[in-house]
Amino acid sequence: MSAAEETGIIIIGGGIAGAGAAFEVSRNSKVVLLERESHCGYHTTGRSAASFTENYGNGVIRRIVLASRSFLTEPPAGFCDYPLLSKRGMITVARADQLDLLREDMEAAQALVPSIVAMTSAEAIARVPVLRADYLAGAYIEPHSMDIDVNGLHQGYLRGARARGARIVTNAGVKAIGRQGGQWRVETPAGTFIAPTLVNAAGAWGDEIAVMAGVRPIGLQPKRRTAFNIPAPAGVDISDWPLVNDVGAEFYFKPDAGQLFVSPADATPSAPMDAYAEDIDVAIGAERLERATTIEVQRVSRSWAGLRTFVADGSPVVGPDDALPDFVWLVGQGGYGIKTSPALSRVCASLIAGKGFPDDVARQGVSMDDLAPHRLRGVESRARQVAS
Numbered sequence: 223m224s225a226a227e228e229t230g231i232i233i234i235g236g237g238i239a240g241a242g243a244a245f246e247v248s249r250n251s252k253v254v255l256l257e258r259e260s261h262c263g264y265h266t267t268g269r270s271a272a273s274f275t276e277n278y279g280n281g282v283i284r285r286i287v288l289a290s291r292s293f294l295t296e297p298p299a300g301f302c303d304y305p306l307l308s309k310r311g312m313i314t315v316a317r318a319d320q321l322d323l324l325r326e327d328m329e330a331a332q333a334l335v336p337s338i339v340a341m342t343s344a345e346a347i348a349r350v351p352v353l354r355a356d357y358l359a360g361a362y363i364e365p366h367s368m369d370i371d372v373n374g375l376h377q378g379y380l381r382g383a384r385a386r387g388a389r390i391v392t393n394a395g396v397k398a399i400g401r402q403g404g405q406w407r408v409e410t411p412a413g414t415f416i417a418p419t420l421v422n423a424a425g426a427w428g429d430e431i432a433v434m435a436g437v438r439p440i441g442l443q444p445k446r447r448t449a450f451n452i453p454a455p456a457g458v459d460i461s462d463w464p465l466v467n468d469v470g471a472e473f474y475f476k477p478d479a480g481q482l483f484v485s486p487a488d489a490t491p492s493a494p495m496d497a498y499a500e501d502i503d504v505a506i507g508a509e510r511l512e513r514a515t516t517i518e519v520q521r522v523s524r525s526w527a528g529l530r531t532f533v534a535d536g537s538p539v540v541g542p543d544d545a546l547p548d549f550v551w552l553v554g555q556g557g558y559g560i561k562t563s564p565a566l567s568r569v570c571a572s573l574i575a576g577k578g579f580p581d582d583v584a585r586q587g588v589s590m591d592d593l594a595p596h597r598l599r600g601v602e603s604r605a606r607q608v609a610s
């Protein structure tokens with residue numbers, strides 16, 4: 223048996239969360255990132271809609287997105303070969319029976335994103351000519367919503383982490399977590415690793431990792447979301463279309479490398495697993511698209527699903543566990559983990575380095591209490607924190 227490898231920080235999970243954390247944490251510490259699959263990004267990170275909108279998710283999410291924007295618009299020198307964000311825009315549409323919801327939604331959105339403005343149905347149809355005039359009753363546009371180069375961002379994090387000495391170990395599914403000499407001992411088929419601090423960035427499997435480590439789980443709930451590609455309507459240049467989002471969260475679609483990306487915006491509770499698209503969810507998405515547009519779905523070129531993982535309040539969970547502070551949570555990013563990764567990675571690294579909550583994230587109105595795991599523990603554990 224080969225000797226255990228000692229390091230400063232072990233990160234479990236090579237999705238965008240673990241990769242971002244490795245990038246930031248490796249500034250100050252020796253890092254080993256452990257990924258179960260043969261390549262990083264195989265699960266939810268490789269299955270997203272690649273959208274950067276400041277107008278989606280609860281208030282905490284939206285503020286974290288604002289705190290992430292500057293990294294994505296001006297990444298560090300040498301981080302990537304191409305811009306991480308590209309122009310897209312996002313139109314939120316409503317039927318007649320959704321107009322009250324549209325008004326409320328737009329007013330709430332404008333509070334954080336003042337560039338959002340109402341559009342007439344005719345203006346929306348001028349931007350996306352397949353929208354049906356007899357479906358659409360109102361719309362608003364977020365002009366600065368962007369597409370994210372998810373692969374560019376993910377690989378940039380991993381490359382940057384490696385350049386700072388981090389080791390990215392694939393085919394390294396964590397099988398057991400124990401204690402040795404006051405440190406974490408993590409066993410995988412690729413070797414055994416020992417470190418004083420463990421970061422749990424295992425996405426849908428986050429609570430399973432906690433249980434392995436003897437830490438109380440926080441109630442993570444993975445939810446399946448389906449997506450599929452269909453060919454673009456014949457003879458139509460769709461490249462400039464914005465993302466079109468139903469205000470009632472029944473569907474969204476956007477251009478995707480010459481095809482259309484469509485999702486029924488489903489959120490079906492699931493166990494942690496290698497998620498796949500159910501035919502019924504693809505059919506529901508196609509039916510909703512056909513109701514709102516003149517598109518007839520004749521062929522689905524590819525379908526897939528990924529798990530968006532939430533805790534009860536819909537905000538991410540970042541920071542040391544309340545009972546075992548050398549176990550650091552970085553989970554619960556829901557449907558927002560790509561666009562929030564710059565700020566959440568920095569929060570995670572700053573807390574590990576003992577530097578407190580980053581000022582720029584606090585200036586956006588997010589506090590440690592919005593993200594810390596103790597908020598999910600109930601009164602009992604909060605009382606223990608105050609007492610200690």
Ligand SMILES: Cc1cc2nc3c(=O)[nH]c(=O)nc-3n(C[C@H](O)[C@H](O)[C@H](O)COP(=O)(O)OP(=O)(O)OC[C@H]3O[C@@H](n4cnc5c(N)ncnc54)[C@H](O)[C@@H]3O)c2cc1C
Pocket residue numbers: 234235236237238239240256257258259262263264265266267268269270271272273274394395396397423424425426427447448449485527528529530531553554555556557558559560561562
């Ligand atoms: C259809 C869809 C659309 C989305 N659209 C957007 C969007 O437009 N914008 C946005 O910001 N977000 C979007 N999201 C959400 C985003 O993709 C996720 O929030 C993000 O990818 C979560 O990243 P993660 O690293 O936490 O999880 P993952 O990418 O799932 O990574 C977790 C990793 O942990 C590894 N792991 C688990 N257990 C172990 C173990 N025991 N040992 C070792 N490794 C382990 C897994 O193999 C996995 O690679 C979307 C998601 C879906 C499904």
